[in-house]
Structures are given as C-alpha cells and as structure tokens.
Amino acid sequence: MSVIITANLCKRYGRQEVLHNLNLEIGSGQLVGFLGPNGAGKTTTIRILLGLLRATSGDAHVFGKSVERFGKQIRHEIGYLPGDVHFYSNMTGRATLDFLARCRRRDCRAEILRLADVLDLDLRKSVRKYSTGMRQKLGLIQALMHRPQLLILDEPTNGLDPLVRKSLFEELKSVIQDGRSVVFSSHSLNEVEQLCDQVIILRSGEIVEQQSIEVLKSKALRRVEFAFCEEQLQANSLLQANPLPSALQISSRSPGLIKGTWTGGMEALLSWLQPLQVTDLIVERPDLNDLFMTYYSRQRGLSD
Amino acid sequence: MFSQGVFRKTFADTGTSLVLSAIGLILFVVMFTWAMLHMGTEVLNFVSRVPFIQKIFEMSLGIKVSGDISINVLFAVCFTHGVVMLLIWSVMIATATRVTVGEMEKGTADMLLSLPLNRTEIFVSTSCVWGFAALVLAACPLVGIAVGRQIFITDEVVTLSRFVAPTINLGCLNLAVGSLACMIGTLLQRRSMAVGVVVGVTFVSVVLNFLEPFLESLKPWRFLSLLTYFKPVETVRDESWPVASMVTLLAMAFSFWLIGLIVFRRKDVPAV
Numbered sequence: 001m002s003v004i005i006t007a008n009l010c011k012r013y014g015r016q017e018v019l020h021n022l023n024l025e026i027g028s029g030q031l032v033g034f035l036g037p038n039g040a041g042k043t044t045t046i047r048i049l050l051g052l053l054r055a056t057s058g059d060a061h062v063f064g065k066s067v068e069r070f071g072k073q074i075r076h077e078i079g080y081l082p083g084d085v086h087f088y089s090n091m092t093g094r095a096t097l098d099f100l101a102r103c104r105r106r107d108c109r110a111e112i113l114r115l116a117d118v119l120d121l122d123l124r125k126s127v128r129k130y131s132t133g134m135r136q137k138l139g140l141i142q143a144l145m146h147r148p149q150l151l152i153l154d155e156p157t158n159g160l161d162p163l164v165r166k167s168l169f170e171e172l173k174s175v176i177q178d179g180r181s182v183v184f185s186s187h188s189l190n191e192v193e194q195l196c197d198q199v200i201i202l203r204s205g206e207i208v209e210q211q212s213i214e215v216l217k218s219k220a221l222r223r224v225e226f227a228f229c230e231e232q233l234q235a236n237s238l239l240q241a242n243p244l245p246s247a248l249q250i251s252s253r254s255p256g257l258i259k260g261t262w263t264g265g266m267e268a269l270l271s272w273l274q275p276l277q278v279t280d281l282i283v284e285r286p287d288l289n290d291l292f293m294t295y296y297s298r299q300r301g302l303s304d
Numbered sequence: 305m306f307s308q309g310v311f312r313k314t315f316a317d318t319g320t321s322l323v324l325s326a327i328g329l330i331l332f333v334v335m336f337t338w339a340m341l342h343m344g345t346e347v348l349n350f351v352s353r354v355p356f357i358q359k360i361f362e363m364s365l366g367i368k369v370s371g372d373i374s375i376n377v378l379f380a381v382c383f384t385h386g387v388v389m390l391l392i393w394s395v396m397i398a399t400a401t402r403v404t405v406g407e408m409e410k411g412t413a414d415m416l417l418s419l420p421l422n423r424t425e426i427f428v429s430t431s432c433v434w435g436f437a438a439l440v441l442a443a444c445p446l447v448g449i450a451v452g453r454q455i456f457i458t459d460e461v462v463t464l465s466r467f468v469a470p471t472i473n474l475g476c477l478n479l480a481v482g483s484l485a486c487m488i489g490t491l492l493q494r495r496s497m498a499v500g501v502v503v504g505v506t507f508v509s510v511v512l513n514f515l516e517p518f519l520e521s522l523k524p525w526r527f528l529s530l531l532t533y534f535k536p537v538e539t540v541r542d543e544s545w546p547v548a549s550m551v552t553l554l555a556m557a558f559s560f561w562l563i564g565l566i567v568f569r570r571k572d573v574p575a576v
Contacts, residue, residue, distance in 0.1 A: 052418065053574070103307060103310065103420070104420055105420075142415070
C-alpha cells in the first residue's frame with residue numbers, strides 16, 4: 001500500500017514554478033531519502049503534504065486521503081520535524097511536549113520519557129536555554145512521541161553529535177521494523193545511503209530519479225582508471241583506432257595511464273576496452289555522493 | 305471548532321500582559337476619578353473661558369464644554385482618554401496578531417499547523433483569547449470608576465449604571481479593533497508590518513474623528529472612523545444606549561473576523 005501518492009503536483013509562486021508535475025509514490029514500511037540541491041522543491045513537497053502550502057494544481061494523497069480535504073485526519077498519523085525547528089522560548093521542553101500532546105489528544109508521557117532518555121535531553125530546561133542540538137532533539141521527540149504511521153524529517157541530524165545520531169538511526173530502523181514509514185531529507189548523502197531503502201532525487205521541481213539505492217548505483221558514474229602496455233601505447237593512435245565512448249570523461253591522461261569517470265553499465269566499457277591491451281583496470285564502486293553529483297552535474301550541464 | 309490546548313497556551317502567553325494592563329488601566333481610572341472629583345469643575349470653568357482650548361476639548365469629547373457639566377459626564381471622559389485608548393489598543397493589537405502572523409514570523413507556526421487541528425479550530429481558539437481580552441479591558445474603566453467612587457467618598461453623586469452602555473460600546477469597539485488586527489495579520493507575512501498597518505488605520509481613525517467637526521470635506525468620510533461609533537461622553541450625558549453604533553461595530557468586527565478566517569484557512573505558510 002502506498003503511504004504517499006502525488007499526481008501532477010504543481011506549485012507556482014507568481015510566474016516561478018517550484019514544482020512541476022510531480023508524480024511521487026512512497027510505499028508503507030519504507031525509509032525513503034529525499035535528495036536534491038537547494039531550491040529543488042523538497043521542502044515545498046513536504047509542506048504540501050502537511051497542508052502548510054496549497055498546491056497550485058494536481059493531487060496529493062497521504063494514507064489514501066486527499067491532503068486538502070482530510071488534512072486534520074492525516075496529520076494525526078504524521079510526525080513532522082521541520083528543517084529549521086522553532087519552539088516557544090518561554091516554555092520548558094516538557095511543557096512544549098505536553099502542549100503538543102494535548103493538541104494531539106494523545107497520552108505520550110511514557111514515550112516522551114523513553115525518547116528523552118534515548119536522545120539524552122533534559123526536558124526540565126527552558127527552551128530558551130537549549131542549544132541548537134538540544135532543540136533538534138526536542139523536535140525529534142515531538143515528531144516521534146505519538147508513534148505516527150508516517151515520519152517526515154527535514155534534515156533530522158542537524159546539530160546532533162555522532163552518538164545521538166547513531167541512537168536516532170536505531171530509532172528510525174525500529175520505526176521501519178514496526179511497518180511505519182519514514183521520509184528523510186538530508187544533505188548528508190552518507191546518512192541517506194546508510195539508512196534508506198529508496199532515494200528520490202528532485203531537480204528543479206521534478207523527480208529525476210526514484211529508485212532503490214542499489215539500482216541507482218548500478219546506473220551511476222564510476223571512477224575508472226586504465227593502464228596500458230608501454231609499447232602498445234601510442235596513446236593518440238590507440239585512441240584514434242578506438243574512439244572514446246561518450247560515457248567516458250577523461251580527467252587526466254599520462255603515458256600508459258588514463259583516469260576518468262564512466263557513466264552507465266559496465267558492458268559497454270568492457271567491450272570498448274577489449275581490443276586494447278589493458279594491463280590494469282580499476283573501477284571504483286560509486287557512493288551516493290557520486291550518484292547525486294551525476295544528476296546535479298547533468299543539471300548544471302543543461303543550464304550551462 | 306475549538307482546541308482547548310491552543311486556547312490554554314495562547315491564554316497563558318497573553319495572560320500576564322492582560323492582567324498587568326488591566327491593573328494599570330484600573331489604577332489610571334482611579335487616579336482620573338480622583339482628579340475629576342477634586343479639579344474637574346475648576347478645569348471645565350477654565351476651559352470654558354478660553355475659546356481655543358474649549359474648541360479642542362469639544363473636538364475630543366464630542367460635546368459642548370461648559371462649567372455646568374455633571375460629574376458623571378466628567379467621569380465618562382476617561383473612556384476616551386488617550387492613555388486608556390492607547391493601552392487598550394496596544395494590548396488588542398499585540399494579542400490579535402500574536403498567533404496568526406506572529407507565529408509565522410517566529411517559525412513556530414510549522415509546529416502548530418502540522419498538528420491534527422484544522423485552521424478554523426486554531427483561528428477560533430485564538431480569537432476567543434483576544435475576544436476575552438477585549439471584554440476584560442472594556443470593563444476596566446467601569447471597575448476603575450467604581451473603585452474610585454468607593455475610595456474617594458464625596459458629596460457628588462456618581463451613578464454606575466450610567467456607565468454600562470459606554471462599557472458595552474467600548475467592548476464592541478475593542479472587538480472591532482481586535483478583529484481588524486487579526487484580519488490584517490492573516491493578510492501579511494510580517495507581524496511588525498501588520499502592527500504598523502493596524503496602528504496606521506487606528507491613527508487615521510482618531511485623526512478623522514478629531515478633524516471632522518472642523519473640516520466640512522471630511523464629513524462624508526466620518527463613517528470610516530471607528531471612533532464615530534464610540535461617543536461615551538454623549539452616551540452618559542444623554543443616558544442613551546447607542547444601539548446602532550454597537551451593532552455597526554459588531555458588524556465590522558464580524559466582517560473583519562470572517563475575512564481573516566477565510567484568508568487564514570487558505571493561506572500558504574512558507575518556510576521561515
């Protein structure tokens with residue numbers, strides 16, 4: 001069953017189109033990474049799903065219900081952490097969470113205490129005295145405390161130290177084990193790679209990719225290095241005989257050695273290399289950073 | 305239609321300033337009654353002898369000033385006193401813009417609007433708080449007069465029942481100012497700007513009311529001034545009930561509030 005579905009979702013501010021025909025589908029029990037450069041439309045999409053923004057056109061459904069018509073019901077089962085979380089500075093952490101729990105009409109006391117313990121947060125302090133990291137922890141507790149079916153976390157690890165980050169990841173993994181879903185937007189690609197089953201990459205208000213990380217990696221740019229036999233290497237004539245495929249971008253060339261990047265499947269690379277006498281071949285597995293840069297550099301290439 | 309949680313939180317946020325303002329208002333009116341009891345007649349006698357000052361007083365009070373004004377009419381002046389109006393309107397504007405535009409500006413609106421509450425509930429719950437403030441503040445001059453009468457016992461007869469109509473009229477005026485601030489708050493993204501606009505509108509209202517008796521050209525526009533519908537000195541002098549003015553103010557209040565609600569329900573809340 002899909003937790004989130006959007007169909008041709010558009011958002012315009014005057015003439016500026018922030019989202020363009022966004023078609024998104026996220027299944028239940030998944031931990032999905034939401035990636036994209038600044039201004040790609042990640043936060044706008046999240047805010048439409050929460051009813052903070054109204055779509056200019058198109059539909060957005062969460063748990064099979066329209067976000068415009070059933071926003072209140074939907075938000076009962078959503079936990080949301082904004083990218084830049086703000087609280088009422090005159091309240092303590094505990095009072096803030098009690099207020100939010102009261103508005104949700106849920107008894108979250110036990111879960112609040114457990115999460116405060118896991119994330120190591122003193123709830124007796126005034127929010128005014130909290131550091132950025134402590135406010136982030138408070139934001140995470142309020143998002144998790146009512147055990148929502150869908151968690152939407154915008155940059156959840158901002159300001160967290162590595163130990164707390166680890167505890168959070170374990171918490172999120174347990175959320176997934178319960179069959180609940182998490183949408184996780186982050187700039188730390190390592191975190192997304194470490195945690196998420198699926199990645200959605202947005203660019204200029206459009207989805208450029210929605211795949212499992214493994215599938216994406218197989219398609220992604222790899223760093224490659226070929227070494228050739230000295231006597232065979234009359235580099236120019238060799239490469240003239242076998243013209244460079246477009247998937248190969250050479251970054252450096254020296255006698256007997258070519259370094260660069262390869263985009264796409266390995267079969268084409270191997271068939272290109274076959275007539276050449278290669279003495280050494282290094283292909284580095286791409287990480288998510290490479291993957292992201294592949295899409296991002298394409299965008300820049302287009303705009304250039 | 306109503307969230308107890310939002311109401312309690314908003315009430316807790318504004319409660320202290322409301323209580324302090326109410327105490328300040330009552331104290332001011334108590335002092336005003338003392339001053340009127342001891343010096344009111346002398347002041348009026350003096351004013352009635354200097355035509356220029358007399359004119360200024362008439363513009364402010366809306367009635368002809370002479371030495372034989374009763375003590376009840378003198379006390380009614382406190383309802384339109386600059387300090388009283390300034391304090392009441394400041395609290396009203398601050399309270400009514402607090403949740404809508406104030407929370408958006410601070411970034412806490414994200415937290416509030418992502419709760420399982422619809423926007424009508426939030427708007428109604430917070431409106432109840434500033435509506436309550438409007439009524440409490442409206443009652444302060446009456447309470448001040450009652451306390452003053454109790455403390456400074458004189459031979460003068462002060463009839464409290466004559467101040468009930470201006471009190472209700474002031475409540476209607478406060479509701480109109482609060483709902484105007486609330487509406488402007490939903491239309492703008494910055495609280496400072498919203499406060500500026502409401503202060504501007506109320507200031508124009510005061511100026512219009514002040515100049516209208518002198519400038520014939522302003523007469524057709526007097527209906528735009530909120531103070532046209534609040535004449536406590538006349539009300540006390542004539543022992544009348546300004547029902548038409550009260551209804552007009554309530555109609556304004558409801559219209560502003562309804563527009564605010566419609567805008568707030570559809571408003572985009574961008575990231576801070």
